[in-house]
Amino acid sequence: MGKEYYRGTAMKKVLLLVEGQTEEKFVKDMLRRHFNAKQIYLMPILIGGRIRYSKLKKEIQNLLRDSSADCVTTMIDFYAMDSNCPGRAAPQGRTAREKAAFVEQELSKDINHLKFKPYISVYEFEALLFSEPKILSAKPGVPVEKITAITEQYASPEDIDDSPTASPSHRIESIYPGYPKIRFGYEISSEIGLPVIRIKCPHFNDWLTTLENL
Numbered sequence: 001m002g003k004e005y006y007r008g009t010a011m012k013k014v015l016l017l018v019e020g021q022t023e024e025k026f027v028k029d030m031l032r033r034h035f036n037a038k039q040i041y042l043m044p045i046l047i048g049g050r051i052r053y054s055k056l057k058k059e060i061q062n063l064l065r066d067s068s069a070d071c072v073t074t075m076i077d078f079y080a081m082d083s084n085c086p087g088r089a090a091p092q093g094r095t096a097r098e099k100a101a102f103v104e105q106e107l108s109k110d111i112n113h114l115k116f117k118p119y120i121s122v123y124e125f126e127a128l129l130f131s132e133p134k135i136l137s138a139k140p141g142v143p144v145e146k147i148t149a150i151t152e153q154y155a156s157p158e159d160i161d162d163s164p165t166a167s168p169s170h171r172i173e174s175i176y177p178g179y180p181k182i183r184f185g186y187e188i189s190s191e192i193g194l195p196v197i198r199i200k201c202p203h204f205n206d207w208l209t210t211l212e213n214l
Contacts (some may be wrong), residue, residue: 011041012070012214015063017056019049022185023075023125029186031208034194038212049077053084057111064113071214073117073207077124078103079162086110096122096159097203119207123162125185126169130157131200132192139188140176147175158201 014035018024027044035042047059056076063072078100083089087106091099100122107118121127129136133147150171154160160168172179189197198205 011036011039013068014040014042014071014073014211014214015066015069016042016044017047017059017063017072017074017076018044019047019076019125021046022182025182025186026125026189027075030190030194034208035211040211040214042211044075047076050080051082053082053086056082056085060111060116064111064115069115071115071117071211072113073211074119075125076118076120078120079123079167081120095155096162097156100203117210119204122158122203123160124168126167126172127157127160128197128201128204129172129185129188129192130160130168131197135191136172136188137175139184140179142175156201158203 016027018027024044024046027042032042045059045063047056056074060072060074063069066072078088078096081088081103085103085107086109087103092102093099100120103120104118107120108116111118130147130151133144133151137144137147150160151157157168160166160171164170169181172184176184194208198208
């Protein structure tokens, strides 16, 4: 594979393993615009959720064989990660962000490649949608108080509980049964905007900063 070109200029190429179609659309339609302006091309590769670590590791190693890639990264939910993933069974840290950073560190050690810079969403992609309660509540047309009652319990949307019935996606489904996950996820995040999401979700922001500094 050769270098990607945008407006006649060679760009740094980032191969990004994403968990699902929601994340894939988010990368293609939102993150890619931001990074194109920085001469960085994001190429999402759909891998699917709840996969075994052995498969994830194999996919990462395959991508790292692409000599034209400047970086290989991930966008995988902490919430449903395989417990066999390094560090996942007993993540160290007090906060959700510290635990995710620990898993990222252990994953990096296991893959052992300079171009590999993993990102684990805490606790899942839908947490980003809680960055602006007014926008999230407007989509299904529910009182904003329903959303703020959730966000006020946590220092960051990334800290919202990861229990089986209280994860960010479960909370959205309880408010908006049958919500169109892929379209809804992109539309809400787009209306909120990256600047706000980056302020409210520091772990996500750290990842973007890492990619911006390639």
